[in-house]
Amino acid sequence: MPTTQQKVAIKAGGPLPRRPGVGRGAKVRAAVLAATLAELTQVGYADLSVEGVAQRAGVHKTTVYRRWPDRQTLVAEALTDSVARDVPVPDTGSLEGDLRTFARSLVGWLTSPPGEAIFATLIAASRVPEIAPIKRALFEDRFRRHEPLVTRAIARGELPHGTDPAEVIKTVIAPIYLRLLITAEPINAATADAAAAVALAAARAGVLRPPHARPAGEDQPTGNQRRR
């Protein structure tokens, strides 16, 4: 509908269109997003219904649809909104300490109710166009923010030159996510410590170099590709 846009264009530069973050609208927005997260936690993404969210938020269904065009967008915004609280970047002085602290923080987030709900949704809705970029952004940001942790260790001489920081971080988190997603084993501080130890050993052994710097076996056939 061009009406609003044209109005904005006409009034642009004049009186403020509307300050966000105040008024009834902000309350409604917050209530709905909170209700969305709560529904995600309880029934999961697949069984989340807009009507359920609206009811829980004490708001009418059409009000939800006025702000968010569909279920995906609503969930996406709810996730984005609560992804701010992230795991901190540690600096303990030693790589081992840093990795353990990082791993434990991650486990702590993943086992907290909101973290669990957010993560499960991110995984379950990977195909949804509105959700996928959020997932990518969340994890890429996490990788990038924790790379200095490895860089410092290389500078301190704890790791060989040529070690890929991203690979180290991935090696830390991989077994944690494996247990969460595949084996459904419980994860706790011990899991975190073990993951950190593995990554440390591999890094010290010099096998965590960038992908393109590896010697052999690139792009060889994997052996059991299936027809069809």
Place this chain on the structure above:
Amino acid sequence: MPTTQQKVAIKAGGPLPRRPGVGRGAKVRAAVLAATLAELTQVGYADLSVEGVAQRAGVHKTTVYRRWPDRQTLVAEALTDSVARDVPVPDTGSLEGDLRTFARSLVGWLTSPPGEAIFATLIAASRVPEIAPIKRALFEDRFRRHEPLVTRAIARGELPHGTDPAEVIKTVIAPIYLRLLITAEPINAATADAAAAVALAAARAGVLRPPHARPAGEDQPTGNQRRR
């Protein structure tokens, strides 16, 4: 639309073979399960509808419901039915060769269309009671079947005593699944080789012992549990 054609094909097949023991039911069952897998591949678990499956199978909706009480059970059986084809257990003589072969086989299965669909469904439907045990069975079986691979290496003296075979296998597969589920990076033979190398290094460093045999840090608070 293939519906009519399939029906015609069936009816045009002349006098039915009348083989004793295999009735009409077997054909229907196979057609529906195949259609279910096809739908999983194309639209995914979330958007799979019984009506869509029935139509694709050239079968009426009620026929599907007669055999499978609901969507979950149908999908579960379709998955179980096609999970038989699994990755083989290698025996190359060296641990490094075994791990590489195993990792490449896994990557091959995960990147094949049916493997991709099955795996995605298993992940997406983790909460569904009918699906979860299938997932568990699939992966536990895989771990168990590949453990000898590590046991042999310990016997050969390639790895220290006390190394946990399951942990080694998990360390191999963890980065592969990480890329598949979290970072959405492409996976190929190089990914497989790198994963095998990391696991090998960690195992040799002696950090892949059973969880309960580790010294410290168990059950310590992880630091940022959230209230709620």
Place this chain on the structure above:
Amino acid sequence: MPTTQQKVAIKAGGPLPRRPGVGRGAKVRAAVLAATLAELTQVGYADLSVEGVAQRAGVHKTTVYRRWPDRQTLVAEALTDSVARDVPVPDTGSLEGDLRTFARSLVGWLTSPPGEAIFATLIAASRVPEIAPIKRALFEDRFRRHEPLVTRAIARGELPHGTDPAEVIKTVIAPIYLRLLITAEPINAATADAAAAVALAAARAGVLRPPHARPAGEDQPTGNQRRR
């Protein structure tokens, strides 16, 4: 969906597809149409809702939508279904008797609850594409069926040759509808008799000839057409 049609084509000539008028379907159909008429009577066409009809019929909303694509079609079918009961064509021997009997029958129908509801709906929904043809059919049929009444009178010499039967009938009914639609005066047997008397007088005076046979004033400007 071509499936059904093709199947029917294949089976054509074989066993009866499905006997209409029996089974649960017929009951539902009757209940919904009756409920529709009842709603028309009570709240009128404008405020008739499919949900209300469904509820009154003791049937679910989606069931209504399965049979009738929208409100208009539903109402149209309800009207068609109950329009069968029409006013009878009298034959008393004299034109005066015939016209009076006809007029009284019409008044009787118009003042009966179903007649009232049907008529009101037909008028109110004149613009609706599904309803308009029903209205036209109902009234045209009524005119045609009653024309013999006038033809006989001409043959008996009660009316001058050249009298237009349709015009006579229209002259009878016109004041009745006027009171119903415009002046909202009560209509009863006296109204009917007066209408018959007027038509009789006009017909005998020879002013009810076909439109094209009239002498003067055709197509002259009407004098206060408005601009715009």
Place this chain on the structure above:
Amino acid sequence: MPTTQQKVAIKAGGPLPRRPGVGRGAKVRAAVLAATLAELTQVGYADLSVEGVAQRAGVHKTTVYRRWPDRQTLVAEALTDSVARDVPVPDTGSLEGDLRTFARSLVGWLTSPPGEAIFATLIAASRVPEIAPIKRALFEDRFRRHEPLVTRAIARGELPHGTDPAEVIKTVIAPIYLRLLITAEPINAATADAAAAVALAAARAGVLRPPHARPAGEDQPTGNQRRR
């Protein structure tokens, strides 16, 4: 969409003139009522929406609701406002001339765009409490104002004493409305002349006396009242 343009036009008028007595309110009122009539003409009463009217008038929806409590009242006022222009009362010297002129005037009004819209709305919304009195007022006024036309004819000896003026007028207009509402035949000057001729003949025949002055047949059963 003219919305923005109209707004621009209004705002581009510079500082409001501020003539005392006629404020902005009067302009808004006129614009909204005009828009209402225009909407009635184009989409009809049933599909008229307050939002549509507001948009067409270049005014906010709530502005409409501030002045008119609901749709009915708004339409009622729009109609009342434009009903002033009525058909004139003729005086040609002869009853025949008077009736013809009156009938032609009426036809002229009914076939003009505003007349058509107003009339259709009046009919379609007969049940609406706010609209019904307007209809009654319009037509009663019309009858009353034209009765002298008959009274004069009686005085001139053109019609028998005891002729009911209102009945004569009704007899003129009845066939016109019949064609408009029931048979959907085109109406024009010929229709008007025919209607006048019929009324004249009936009046001369003495059948247009007051209802209570008729001899027989009052309140007799009409013969086909329906149960239910």
Place this chain on the structure above:
DNA sequence: GACTAAACGAGACGGTACGTCGAGTCTTTGT
């Protein structure tokens, strides 16, 4: 080689949720 029981085709049904539209009310803001 006919007969019966199981399975299938067909279609309607109650039900839940979808995403949309418009009516009419209430709250916030600008002047």
Place this chain on the structure above:
DNA sequence: ACAAAGACTCGACGTACCGTCTCGTTTAGTC
């Protein structure tokens, strides 16, 4: 202080798919 502009509640729209039911029609394996 008041009117313009949103944003809200509410009810209904028409749609898709779920899982259930009943009825008739095939088909399979037995007597």
